[in-house]
Amino acid sequence: MAGGPRGRAAGLLPIALVLGAGLLLTFTLQERYHHRILTLVLVWATMGLSWNIISGYAGQTSFGHQAFFGIGAYVTVLLILHAGLTPWIGMLVSAAVAVVAAALIGFPTxxxxxxxxxxxxxxxxxxxxxAMDFLGYQEVAIPMAREQPALYMQFRDPRANDLLCLGVFGATLLLSRAIERARLGYWLRALRENEAAAEAMGVDTFRCKMAAYMLSAAPAAIAGAVYAHVVLYVVTPDSVFGTLAIVQTLVVCLVGGIGSLWGPVIGAALMLPVSEMLDTWVGDRFPGIQGVMYGAALVAIILVAPEGLYWRLRGLRRGARPAAPPVAVVAGPGPAPAVSRAPDGGGEPLLEARGVSKAFIGLQALDDVSFAVRAGEILGIIGPNGAGKTTLFNVLNGFLPPDRGEVRYRGERISELRPSAVCRRGIGRTFQVVRSFPRLTVLENAMVGGFVRDAEPAAAGARALAALERTGLAARAGALPGSLTTLELRLMELARCLATDPRLVLLDEPLAGLSAEGVEAMIAHIRRLPAAGVTVVIIEHTMHALVRLADRLLVLDHGRRVADGLPAEVTQRPEVIEAYLGTRWLRRAEHHRP
Amino acid sequence: MGGIYAVMSIGLALIFGVMRVVNFAQGDFMMLGMYLTYYLAVAYRLDPLLGALVVVPPFFVLGVLVHRALLVRVTGGGDPQRQMDAQLILTLGLSLIITNATTMVLSPMPRQIRTGYATEAFGLGPLLVNQARAYAFVMAVLLAVVVFVFLTRTDLGKALRAAADEPEAAGYQGIDVRAMHGLAFGIGVALVAAAGGLLATYHPIEPTVGVNFIVLMFVAVVLGGLGSIPGAFVGGLVIGLVQAVTLLVLPLQLQNAGVFIAFLAVLYLRPQGLFGRRLRTV
Known part of the structure; x- marks a missing residue:
């Protein structure tokens, strides 16, 4: 974990061990056939790792990843044929071509x-x-280079092939590890777990996906280039762009487990030897045996262990350990925030909505809503179900563009910005139904927010921990959200939001589903925010709690602003009582009035 | 050709529409339908046009069984995205098994049914229309009409659509949603097998034939709007047309490139409804 005591070298030891084992095999294996299996394992592990970057970490399942594999093979081989370029350079060129292709594909897709x-x-x-068929590249043989075999990647000694593949594999492992540990890795996992929440926490999900896609294209292309030289010798569209290429990648990743460094490695080490041996033993008699085996492996893994072997094994190990005892959350005064900000200057409102309207098909969710939020206040937004409260938040933080009107934040128009850009400007939000990143720990959840201000995992981790301390959750930092109580989940979401260092937070029904004590604890936390320089806009439909919490209330009904003002005053207004309780209560209220 | 694409795609759309399952093995059920029609034609001299109807009941049963044995286990509960991935991969695995097992058992050699009308043509003014294709097209349209009437006019069809639109509410109404999923899967598989039977009147039969068609089916279904049955019908027809037109202006190898490019164009230009929906549930 970043910020932990293990530091930079953590995780390098297993990589060194695996590469060492590869070296050992390279120099002990005797038969050409065994070397071939080792080569295949390394190539498909590389391909699996590459797929894992976009489809594992980022969760964007791709069934077309062999496009880059094929680009790698074809570009490299065609460069030899037409330009006489050595594949050592050619494969780098092909990786660049694949990255460009990934950008061109990713941008619309x-x-x-x-x-x-x-x-x-x-x-x-x-x-x-x-296209390859059409251009006449149905069969492209790599020309024999008798003079300088090493220059053209044509080794007699199978050990050289092994070393080449081992090098490519090792580089891909290191790339994957670097992604895993960098901000991008956290962001990718966050967007996989919950794209909307990630976007609201300042993750530009589009750019992150593009980055992951382009990063994953390069190793796939290099794997394709190497595969063409050490295995194929003759490149055909079917062998590199065909179904088998993507199926082997999928099998390797799914059997091993996606979203981890070791999944594809385990999967390749297990599946390829089995498949190769089957092919050699009975392949002549049963020409489809490999396909049946891969198909059966996919069906079996989905039915038996859909998370893959790596996670299953880890789960078994974790299960043996006793779980950490739950820690009671006390709403005591947390430590003071690291930075207390000077209040924003004088008259100008922090956030302002001007004539915001938003309609869904047949429903006017927001109708010409205008209001201003002043720095340092707690503004409550109330209204019955369907009044447009959450839609208003979605417009304020950029999830929905308003049909008419605009939102201004510190004088800047923000209505056209992505939610992540809104977040980076200092507006945090929580959700009506808590949107956690379930497979990230509580600390990692908060770190996703912390990365908005600090690119370094250590610094973001410290920031996240400080936010957890502020909400009294520090003791649960290592837990997974699934083991948290409702209150703890709400506090975690608040901490995640505070870790983005916001000037303004939009809290969407933070009290919903809490017990009476929970409500008190949450209210105590929210009350402390303005003093720490955080302005609060809060949605609730239980009027009771909000009257005690808010400095000012804004009442919405049927998408329109019905009233605003001091809580005590607003709740007396007839139009508010009508909106909330119906006309019958309105009459009764008037009756009781002196 | 378009008519048969339409029937295949309806099968796929029905499965997706009701179960939210994208069935990768759909092309392989089609291939199996072709083989069964072929053997009926060889062994019993059954005309493939009739054979295409005969394959419907056994494939319906097969579809229901596959649903019972496999798909039920990855349906229901959990994150919908992960569930969908699981179903995709499960059906992909199934597809691999079927294709390759067929290759093993029946050999990869292509086969062809010889019918009297495969090489005959109608003269329609200046146009010559291949008789086999014409008959297959008429049958395909008839099948589509039957499915449409079933879905809109019968109680069972209505229950099926209810289970598709609001599984939870349908459950409260006493509709067995799981049984409806099985029914949809069975009908979808039966339809695609029948389409395969029709295709067998003029298309060579080989184990890998499904792979070429499954992508076209996806294209048709996406063109028409995922899950929409009239949409899939139109989508199927459009693909037939696009293929025919590409054939006129471009060389044979690029026939399907036109289809894929149309597919991508539709995905980019009309992602409305597909996109944005997630955000509205925030």
Whole structure:
């Protein structure tokens, strides 16, 4: 963990051990056949690691990753044929081509999410395959270089092939490890777990996905280039852009476990020897045996251990350890915030909505709403269900563009910005239903917010820990959100939001679902925010709690601003009582009035 | 051709529409449908146009069984995105098994059904229309109409659509959602097998034929709007047209490139409804 005592070298030892084992095998294996298996394991582990960057860490399942593998093979080989360029340089060129291709593919394709992205990626290798056929590259043989075999990556000694693959594999492992430990790695995992929450916490999800996609294209291309030289010798569209290429990648990753460094390695080490041996033993009699084996492996892993072997094994080890005892959360006064900000200057409002309207099909969710938030206050927004409160928040922090009107923050128009950009300017938010990153620890959840201000994991970790201390959750830093109580989850979300160092927080029903003590604890935390330089806008529909908490109330009904003012005053207004309780209560209230 | 794409794609759309499952193995069920039609034609001299109807019941049962044995286990509960990935991968695995097991058992050699009308043509004014394709098209449209009537006019069809739109509410109404999923999967598989039977009247039959078609089916379904059955029908027809037009202006190898490019164009230009929906639930 970043910020932990293990420091920079952590995780390098297992990498060194695995590479050492690879070296050992390289120099002890005798038969060419065994060397071939070792080579294949390394190539497909590399390919798996590369797929894992975009589809594992970032969770964007791609069925078209062999596009880059094929680009690597074809570009390198065609450069030898047409330009006489050595593959040592050619494969780097091909990696660059693949990165550019990833940018060109990713830019339009990441507008799609989830299943649509996965389906769209199917098309790219198919198009490339057709293009290669059309251009007359149905079969491209690598020309024999008798004079300088080493210059053209044509080694007699199988050990040289092993070393080449080991080098590529090692570099990809190090790349993956670097991504895992950098800010990008945290951000990718956050957006995989909950894209909206990540975006609200300052993660520019589009750019992160693009970065991951481009980073994952390079090793795939190099793996393709190497594969062409040490295994194929003759490159065909089917062998590099075909189904088998992506299936082997998927099998390696899924069996081993996605989203971890070691999953693809375990998967490749396990599946490729089995598949190769099957092919040698019975491949002549049963030409589809490899495919059946891969298919059965996919079905079996999904049914038996959908998380993959690596996570299953880790889970078994974790399960044996006793869980940390839960720590009671006390709403005591936390330590003072690190920086206390001078209040924003005088008259200008911190945040201002001007004539904001938003309609969904057939529903006017917000109708010409204007209001201002002053620095240092707690503004409560109330209204019955469906009054447009959450829609208002979604417009304020950039999830929805307003149809009309604008939002200004410290004098700047922010209505067209992405939520992540809004967050970076100092507006944090929480959600009506807590949106945690379930497979990140509490500390890592808060770190995602901390990265907005600090690119270094250590600094972001410190910032996150400080935010957890402020909300009294420091003792739960290592826990997973699944083990938290509702109150702790709400506090974690608040801490994550505070870790972005906001000037303004938008809290969407932070009291919902809490017990009476929980409500008190939460209220105590929220009350302390203005003194720490954080202005608060809070949605609630329990009027009771909000009257005690807010300095000022804004009442919404049917998307319109009904009233605003001091809590005591607003709650007496007939239009508010009507909106809340109906006309019958209004009459009764008037009746009781002196 | 477009008519058969339409029927195949309806099968896939039905499965996606009701179960939210993208079935990668759909092309392989089509391939199996072709083989069954072929063997019926060889062994019993059954006309493939009729054979395509005969394959419907056994493939319906097969679909229901596959759903029971495999898909049920990864449906229901949990993160919808992860669940969808699990289903995609499960059906991909299934597809690999079917394709390769067929190769092992029946050999990769392509086969062809010989019918009297495969090489005959109708003269329609100046146009010559291949008889096999014409009959297959008519049958395909008939099948599509039957499915449409079933979905809109019968109680069972309505229950199916209810289970698709609001699984939870349908459950409260006493509709067995899981059984409806099985039904949808069965019908979807049966339809694609029938489409395969029709295709077998003029298309060579080989174990890997499904792979070429599954992508076209995805394209058709996405073109028409995922899960929409009339949409899938139109999408299928459009693909047939795009292929025919590409064939006129571009060389044969690029026939499908036109289709994929149309597919990508649709995904980029019309991601509305596909995109943005997630954010609205914030």
């Amino acid at each position: 990441f507008r799609l999410s989830g299943i649509y992205f996965a389906l769209a990626t199917l098309a790219y290798p198919l198009i490339l395959r057709i």
